[in-house]
Structures are given as C-alpha cells and as structure tokens.
Amino acid sequence: MSQTERFDAVVIGAGIVGATTAYALSKAGLKVLVIDRGSLASGTTSAGEGNILVSDKEPGPELDLALRSRDGWFELAEEIGDSFELEAKGGIVVARSEVGVSGLRELTKRQRSAGVDSQDISAGDLRKLEPNLSHSITEGAFYPQDAQCQPMLATAQILKHVTDNGGRFLPGVTVTSIKSSAGKVTGVETTSGFISSPIVINAAGTWAGEIADRANSYLPIAPRRGFILVTVPAPKLIFHKVYDAEYVANVASGAADLQSSAVVEGTQSGTILIGASRERVGFKEGIEYPILRQLARQAIELFPILSEVQLLRAYRGFRPYAPDHLPVIGEDAQIKGLWHNAGHEGAGIGLAPASAQLIAESVTGQRTFMDPTPFSPARFSKGAVA
Ligand SMILES: Cc1cc2nc3c(=O)[nH]c(=O)nc-3n(C[C@H](O)[C@H](O)[C@H](O)COP(=O)(O)OP(=O)(O)OC[C@H]3O[C@@H](n4cnc5c(N)ncnc54)[C@H](O)[C@@H]3O)c2cc1C
The missing domain is CATH 3.30.9.10 (D-Amino Acid Oxidase, subunit A, domain 2)
Structure with a gap:
C-alpha cells in the first residue's frame, strides 16, 4: 500500500461486522480501508452457524435491529448477488x-x-x-422470517465488493494503537506503520475491548x-x-x-x-x-x-x-471519530447489515433508521460495567 494513499475511514476487523460496515460506508461514498491481523473471517465469524434470527429475541431494540437486518441481508444479496447460501429456511x-x-x-x-x-x-x-x-x-x-447464510462466504463476497469499488483490504496487519489529538482520532498505528484517517471503526468483535483500551477508552466485551x-x-x-x-x-x-x-x-x-x-x-x-x-x-x-x-x-x-447483551454501536464517548460496532454476542451475523447501516448513517450525519441510543458506547462509562 502506498504511503500517500488516503482513506476516509479505517475499519479494524474483517469479520462479518467489519465487512458489512465497510460495505455500507463505501456505498455512502467513503474510501475505506479494512485491516485484520489475520485473514478475512478469521475471528468468531468462522464459528457462526449463519443464522439470521428474529425468533430468539424479546421485543425491544435488539429485535427492531434484527427485523431490519433480516431484510438488509436479502437487500444485500440483491445488490451484490447471492453467492453466500442465503436461505429463508424458517x-x-x-x-x-x-x-x-x-x-x-x-x-x-x-x-x-x-x-x-x-x-x-x-x-x-x-x-x-x-x-x-x-x-x-x-x-x-x-x-x-428466520433465515441462514454461510458467514465466511458472505464476508468474502462483501469484502470483494468493497475492494472492487475502490476500497482496500490489508490482511496480516495488527492495529497496535489508535492515535488521537485533542480528543479526535487521527489514525491507527499498525505493524505496517501509521495509517492516517479521520474515522476509525472498531469492528474487532470479541477483541473490541482491547482496541478500545489501545485508544485509552473502555468497552467491557468478553x-x-x-x-x-x-x-x-x-x-x-x-x-x-x-x-x-x-x-x-x-x-x-x-x-x-x-x-x-x-x-x-x-x-x-x-x-x-x-x-x-x-x-x-x-x-x-x-x-x-x-x-x-x-x-x-x-x-x-x-x-x-x-x-x-x-x-x-x-x-x-x-x-x-457485552454485559447487557446489546451490541455496542456508535461513536466513542471520549474520542471523536472513533466508532464502535462490536459486542453482538451470538447474533453478529444476523445483526450485521443493520448495525452497519446504523454506523454509516451516523458517520455521514444522516437520519438513522432507528434510535441508536440503546446501543451507545456511552452506557459503559470508563471503568464501570453497566
Ligand atoms: C459457536 C457459535 C455459533 C454462532 N452462531 C451464530 C449464528 O448462527 N448467527 C449469528 O448471528 N451469530 C452467531 N454467532 C455469533 C457470531 O459469530 C458473532 O457475533 C460474529 O461473527 C461477530 O463478528 P465480528 O465481525 O464482530 O467479529 P469477528 O468475526 O471475530 O471479527 C473480528 C476481527 O477483528 C480482528 N482483530 C482483532 N484484533 C485486531 C487487531 N488488533 N488488529 C487487527 N485486527 C484485529 C480479528 O482477527 C477478527 O478477524 C455464533 C458464535 C459462535 C461462537
């Protein structure tokens, strides 16, 4: 990657959440770089059964997200072509x-x-x-409405679409810290050097707490x-x-x-x-x-x-x-330009398209399709577990 190449946003993590987030941001016109310390879908996404469920959720914000996300999966399949075994099996x-x-x-x-x-x-x-x-x-x-996809195939196909449309994917590179100045993100330090970006998305799944820590912030993801x-x-x-x-x-x-x-x-x-x-x-x-x-x-x-x-x-x-079983989707409470999209527990595949949509709409200042407050990272103030 050339040292002079500029990105509007860096996404940390090439699991299903990072891939769908990169896709939604690219669709909104941003030039996106996805970084993963492994290869694509090398984290929890490779363990998922691929269920896209509304059945296992009580009414509330997670179900609202799941209902939108279920439709989002079928829209995605229309947009990029279904080559990831998407099936409305029930x-x-x-x-x-x-x-x-x-x-x-x-x-x-x-x-x-x-x-x-x-x-x-x-x-x-x-x-x-x-x-x-x-x-x-x-x-x-x-x-x-319950459906299923093959999550590794989906991640690969979605990332391919991102890179075919001007985005970049950097596998085998670890993000070692998030840099900020005067409370605003400036970029990420990696094992391949510093990469400047005004927007950084933490989509590191089960390791999202480590990434928050490397930014001097806090997320209790376990x-x-x-x-x-x-x-x-x-x-x-x-x-x-x-x-x-x-x-x-x-x-x-x-x-x-x-x-x-x-x-x-x-x-x-x-x-x-x-x-x-x-x-x-x-x-x-x-x-x-x-x-x-x-x-x-x-x-x-x-x-x-x-x-x-x-x-x-x-x-x-x-x-x-996450201790309250809700994903963490939104801007960091302390650092402007650092966004989190993580902590989806056993529903990250199902919830990925709608979570990505919420991030893209928020980052670009559009009206969000639902109130994102229940997912706000601010519910975990530094050092305290909700
Ligand atoms: C047994 C099992 C079954 C499941 N079944 C389902 C299911 O049927 N339906 C469903 O919706 N969900 C299911 N899930 C949950 C689902 O798999 C997860 O919620 C989802 O995969 C999380 O995706 P992610 O992209 O957030 O995380 P991940 O896929 O873990 O991606 C995070 C990425 O971040 C990278 N990373 C971490 N730290 C760094 C760093 N410092 N620098 C660079 N890269 C970094 C990792 O290498 C990783 O690739 C299941 C989970 C398990 C364990």
Whole structure:
C-alpha cells in the first residue's frame, strides 16, 4: 500500500461486522480501508452457524435491529448477488413442558405485536414441517422470517465488493494503537506503520475491548465460548432451524457457568449443525467432551434419527459478549471519530447489515433508521460495567 494513499475511514476487523460496515460506508461514498491481523473471517465469524434470527429475541431494540437486518441481508444479496447460501429456511421453536409451552405462547404473542411473524403450531403442523421430530414433542412455534447464510462466504463476497469499488483490504496487519489529538482520532498505528484517517471503526468483535483500551477508552466485551457439532453430509432430514424454547432463556442469561440447549439445523451442503453451548471461561482453548456429549444427547432428544448419523467434526468459538447483551454501536464517548460496532454476542451475523447501516448513517450525519441510543458506547462509562 502506498504511503500517500488516503482513506476516509479505517475499519479494524474483517469479520462479518467489519465487512458489512465497510460495505455500507463505501456505498455512502467513503474510501475505506479494512485491516485484520489475520485473514478475512478469521475471528468468531468462522464459528457462526449463519443464522439470521428474529425468533430468539424479546421485543425491544435488539429485535427492531434484527427485523431490519433480516431484510438488509436479502437487500444485500440483491445488490451484490447471492453467492453466500442465503436461505429463508424458517425457524421452529419447540416446547416440551407445560411451563415451556405457556412461556412460548406468551413470547410469540409479544413478538407478534412487535412485528414478528410468529405462528403457534400444533403437533400435526409440526409433523408436516419436520417429519423426523420426536413424537414426544407436541407444541411449537413457526417463524418464517428466520433465515441462514454461510458467514465466511458472505464476508468474502462483501469484502470483494468493497475492494472492487475502490476500497482496500490489508490482511496480516495488527492495529497496535489508535492515535488521537485533542480528543479526535487521527489514525491507527499498525505493524505496517501509521495509517492516517479521520474515522476509525472498531469492528474487532470479541477483541473490541482491547482496541478500545489501545485508544485509552473502555468497552467491557468478553468472550462467551460455544461449541458446535457438525455431522457428515446426510440426506435431507431436517428442514428448518429447530431449537428448544429454553435456548431463548440461555441466550438472555448473564450466568458465567455452562448453559446448553438443543439447536439443530441442516445446511445446503447436507451437513447438520448441532449447538448450542454458552459459558464464560475466557479464551479457554481445547475441546470438552462432556459438553459435546450433552449437545449430542439434547439433539437426539429432538430428532431421534440423529443417533444414526455420524459426526464429522466439532469446533468452538468465542462470542463477543457485552454485559447487557446489546451490541455496542456508535461513536466513542471520549474520542471523536472513533466508532464502535462490536459486542453482538451470538447474533453478529444476523445483526450485521443493520448495525452497519446504523454506523454509516451516523458517520455521514444522516437520519438513522432507528434510535441508536440503546446501543451507545456511552452506557459503559470508563471503568464501570453497566
Ligand atoms: C459457536 C457459535 C455459533 C454462532 N452462531 C451464530 C449464528 O448462527 N448467527 C449469528 O448471528 N451469530 C452467531 N454467532 C455469533 C457470531 O459469530 C458473532 O457475533 C460474529 O461473527 C461477530 O463478528 P465480528 O465481525 O464482530 O467479529 P469477528 O468475526 O471475530 O471479527 C473480528 C476481527 O477483528 C480482528 N482483530 C482483532 N484484533 C485486531 C487487531 N488488533 N488488529 C487487527 N485486527 C484485529 C480479528 O482477527 C477478527 O478477524 C455464533 C458464535 C459462535 C461462537
């Protein structure tokens, strides 16, 4: 990269959030540089199942963001061409206890009033939608808006579009500090030297707190570990994303210890993805077989036929967790020109297009499509956890 090349904005992080942010800023006419210490999608994005969900969210700002984002994904596919397996496959949430059923019915009612297409379904309908579902399950809800994409392909295609349209991508370069003068960003110091820019976007996912720290600011983003099992490609056995109603409570829980509930879905390549565990154990490496066994057991309870399908592999990732479960989208409370778009936890793929839209509209001084205040970084004053 030439030392004289000038950029209107530098995006730190080439995950799905950085890619969509760079895309939205380019579309708004800015010349953008994306920097990543690894390659594209080398962070948590490579661990995501790619679900674009409205079903797992309570009414509130995150659901409003998710509804816009779900449409944003399909608009993006129209704009750049869908080469990332985007599919409106629909989601099914099942409940197995009396309490679970009444909780689910209450949730679908609240969601309907917030604009979600959530349909209460009976045993017969469940069987039509998912013929292999356990016969012990008789109640559920269907969410036709739930969708899925392949997040690594999406990141690659979106970044390609950015670079084809005048932007740049610099892989293998680490941002070591954010430079500012008189409370305004001047650029980033990197392992390849200083890069000047009046706007810097922190899209470093689970590492966004480190980036804030390198700017002498503060964001309490922590890793929330999750394991996924992947089966060998199988004939079509599962037609939607299917999960236990308990999953909604697990997502919303702030507990540090292990939370696990069955989440099962097929992919276009024929593999079946089985999740989902959540625990806050820092960046703890390795595979933990008791957790994998628990995930497998829970999945077989939903779909007994899975006991006949072989596993291909298991992997783990670290979700970017914010203490109040809301992403951090907006300008830094202390440093003008430093913007954060991070902390999307287990929903960063789904929420990426709308989060990027909020950033682009705010950076360019346009009216935002929704009130961004609930996502403001200012809710975490320096040194204090919300
Ligand atoms: C098991 C699992 C399943 C999931 N399933 C889903 C799902 O189905 N749907 C969904 O919406 N979400 C899902 N998620 C969550 C989703 O994957 C994340 O929210 C999302 O990928 C975060 O994207 P990101 O771009 O913010 O972060 P990342 O993809 O982590 O990107 C951040 C990038 O910043 C780079 N970086 C960090 N520090 C620096 C530095 N100093 N200099 C330069 N570069 C730096 C990293 O290398 C990285 O590439 C899942 C997560 C896990 C763990």
